[in-house]
Amino acid sequence: MPHLPSPSVPSSSLLHRLRxxxxxxxxxxxxTACIVLAVVAVLGPMLFGAEADRVxxxxxxxxxxxxHLLGTDDLGRDIAARVVxxxxxxxxxxxxxxxxxxxxxxxxxxxxxxxxxxxxxxxTATVGVLVAFPGLLFVLFLATVFGVGSTGAMFAIGVATVPSMARLVQNMTASIAGSDYVAAARxxxxxxxxxxxxxxxxxIAEPSALFATQAAAGILLSFSGLSFxxxxxxxxQYDWGRLLNEQLNGIYVNPVAALAPGVAVVLTxxxxxxxxxxxxxxxxxxxxLSRQQPPSEQSAMAPAPLPDESAEGALVQVHDLRVGFPDGREAVRGVSLTIGHGEALGLVGESGSGKSLTALALADLVPHPGRVQAAEITFDGHDLRSDPHLGTTLAMVFQDPMASLNPALRVGRQLSEVAEVHLGSTRAQARARAVDRLSAVRIPSAARRARQRPHEYSGGMRQRAVIAMGLMGEPKLVIADEPTTALDVTVQQQVLDLxxxxRTETGAALLLISHDLAVVAQVCERVLVMYAGRIVEDLPxxxxxxxxxxxxxxxxxxxxPTMTTDPNTELATIPGRPPEPGDADQGCSFAPRCALATDRCRSTxxxxxxxxxxxxxxxxHPVGAVLPLDVRPVDAEAAS
Structure with missing residues (x-):
């Protein structure tokens, strides 16, 4: 099977995302702040060192x-120069x-x-005891052990930071050590x-770097405290903490001079x-999203067919969409699809076929460390590879509404946040629109319900609230990922009607992902069938x-089963199981489970x-379909 770029490829590396x-x-x-700070640190002593030390x-x-911008100290030295x-x-x-x-x-x-x-x-036990020890007392204890001075303070604060960093690393490595790839390596x-x-x-490199940058602020404060x-x-020698100590006695006479070192600490x-x-x-x-594959990988991939020519002017156009992971597994393999304005499109298939990942890729929500690549992804005329920000024109309804709603916040507040951030509404306007949207999705007593938290809603009401969140803007596409799962039949029908x-009121297109073919047949106009990360059929x-x-x-x-199925008849099943994303990609992926499979199916x-x-x-070997001559199997051409 084609392999995705290694973790060192810039399109998915931390360096690329950092840029x-x-x-x-x-x-x-x-x-800008880092550059200013670096320039002051490098050039400050060279330009103002003499002025800072002149008595x-x-x-x-x-x-x-x-x-003297900030005045002078008790020896007549320029305080501003000393701060710099x-x-x-x-x-x-x-x-x-x-x-x-x-x-x-x-x-x-x-x-x-x-x-x-x-x-x-x-x-582990030692680290736990050190973490539980009060940090300030630990720093003071180490300062007395290492001795008074800048070197002793540096070691004292550095060593005092070790336990919290160690606990973080232990927690992360413990979770990673239980992974399958670590067990395989062992x-x-x-x-x-x-x-x-x-x-x-x-x-753990990225979270460790994040901890280091955030811990640096606390270390700076600790240094200033020890020097003070x-x-x-x-x-x-002098640092900002020592300068703050020197000017503390004159805070009522010259408050600017006393506060200047403290302001420097805060800004840094x-x-x-x-x-x-x-x-x-x-x-x-x-x-x-990657604009294109690396050259070495492009040659390994067979070009996917272009969408239909009738797709001109479609709302969504996707060509050769792939979602994979650093270990070489590919869960979505060359999907090409179109969604017209106002169209209801169904996406069906067994679990693991790549339905949800396809939808997440359209919304730029594929979780790390997944990587998305496509020859083309356009939404309403915008190229999502270069401009992934969809604003409020796309609404996503997830399978579990509790995963979309913050249990600690009121529902109305969560909805109004969408209008405040994306639409620029005032808090009052956003609150009024949230109540209106809750009412639009037929939640009774919307004003009262807006003040409640998600746990006070039923499952169906939570799903409606998530739909209302998507309607806070003006969506042109609604992606519903299993929106009726775990709901009873009556509530399912209410959600589908909603x-x-x-669609009727907003003219939005709908991409409905579901295992239930009856639901898709009721709501959609066109169906895409996915298997092993590919679309295998597109039909009305x-x-x-x-x-x-x-x-x-x-x-x-x-x-x-249908209403006419004999209760005594054994239910039909599909033999075998779907292939894993990392399985060999030769021939038709459904061939091992297909009764019509031939040698050509297994090889091409x-x-x-x-x-x-x-x-x-x-x-x-499609059932009841006549393929073009250039793609018919050899035996069919001979028979004709």
Whole structure:
């Protein structure tokens, strides 16, 4: 089967996602703040070092002036210059302590995996005790152990950071160590250290980097606190904490001079926080869309057929969509589809066929570490590969509404947030629209229900609330992923009627994913049948029962009992099981379970081709269909 790019491919690497994040307002702000801070730290001592150290007995304890922006200290030295010069030492000590904390935390965190069971338990218990110890007291204790001064403070704060980092790493490695690929590596005889370097550390690199950036702000504050207490930096050196201590006595005479070091600490801490937010966003669990495959991978893939020419002007056009994972497994394999304006399209297939991943890829919601690649993904004329932001034009209704609703927030507040963020509405306007949308989905007493939390709703009402959330904007496409699962028959019908009303009132298209063919036949106009990550048949819903051409589609229909089915008749089943995403991709994926399969089916994969108006099938032996001559199997051509 074709393999996806390795984790080092820029399209899916942290570096690529970091570049994308740096182009956002958050990224620009964080990058600008880091550049300013770095320039001040590098150039500050060179430009203002002499001014910061020059003693002027004629200008002792002066206030702010044009000559001295923040005034002078008790030796007549310029306070503004000293604050600027102190930037380098403050950052150096902070970063050195951060390195000590991160490296020590990584070593202790992975130690239980490398060491034996007894030593591993001892390390885990030790880390637990240290984490439970009050942090401030721990820092003060270590400061007395390592001694007074900048070096002692650096080691004290760095070592005090180790337990929290170690606990984080232990929790992450414990979850990863139970993974199947780690167990397989152990069975293959991979050594402990290689197991850590190849399988554990790469998978915790991003959260560890996020922790380091966020912990740096706390380390800076701890350093300033120790220096303020006289346990940190000693004269003649000075950092922001020591400057704050020196100017504290004059806070009522010259408050600006006393607050300036504190403001520097706060702004630098905010910068570290912004950097942490950038890493958090860059390591977010979305799969970035790739414009195209790497050249080495493109040649390994057979080109997927283009959508029908009649798709011009369609709402959604997808060509050669693939969703895969770093280990080479591919769950969606070259899907091409179109959705017209206002059309209701059904997507059916067994569990694991790739239905939900296809829908998530359209919405740019494929979870990490999945990767999405496509030759074309357009929505309402916009290329989603270069502009994945869909705003409020796409609504997603998930299978479990409790996973979409925050149990700690009121339902109305969650709906109004959509209008505030995406539509620019005021809080009052958003609240009024939330009540209106809840009423539109036929939730009684909408104003009162808007003040309730999700657990106070029934299952059907929660599903309606999620639909109402999608209607807060003006969606042009509603993706409903198993919206009636786990609901009783009456509530199912109400939800389906509601989706039909939404289509009628808004003109939105509907992509309905379901295992229930009866539901699809009731709601949709066209049906796509998926198997093993591919579309194997595209047909009108009227042809679903009795007119399907692919043996897999006919088997799905035949496995559903009807009101006329004899109760004593054994229910029809499809023999075998669907292939795994990582199974070999040779021939027709349904061949091992198909009664019509021939040697050609097992060796050559059929493409999705049209054989009638509005119908396509991927099969060498379609039932009741006449394929074009260039794609007929050899035996059929001979018979003709």
């Amino acid at each position: 994308r994040t740096l182009r956002t307002p958050l990224g620009v702000t964080a990058l 002027d007995t004629n200008a002792i304890d002066q206030g702010s002036s044009m000559a 010069v102190a930037t380098r030492l403050s950052l150096e000590l902070t970063l050195q302590a951060t390195v000590i904390g991160v490296v020590g935390g990584l070593l202790l965190g992975v130690a239980p995996t490398v060491l034996g069971r007894r030593l591993g338990r001892l390390v 069975i293959l005889g991979v050594g402990r250290f290689r197991l850590v370097s190849r399988h554990l550390l790469p998978n 207490l006289g346990l940190g930096v000693q004269a003649p 801490g905010l910068t570290f926080g912004l950097v942490g937010e950038v890493f958090a966003k860059a390591s977010g669990r979305r799969a970035p 989706l039909a009303e939404v 819903v009227a042809e679903l029962v009795g007119g399907a051409a692919h043996p897999y589609t006919r088997a799905l229909v035949g496995a559903i 994969r059929p493409e999705l081709v049209g054989f009638d108006t509005g119908r396509r099938v991927a099969c060498w």
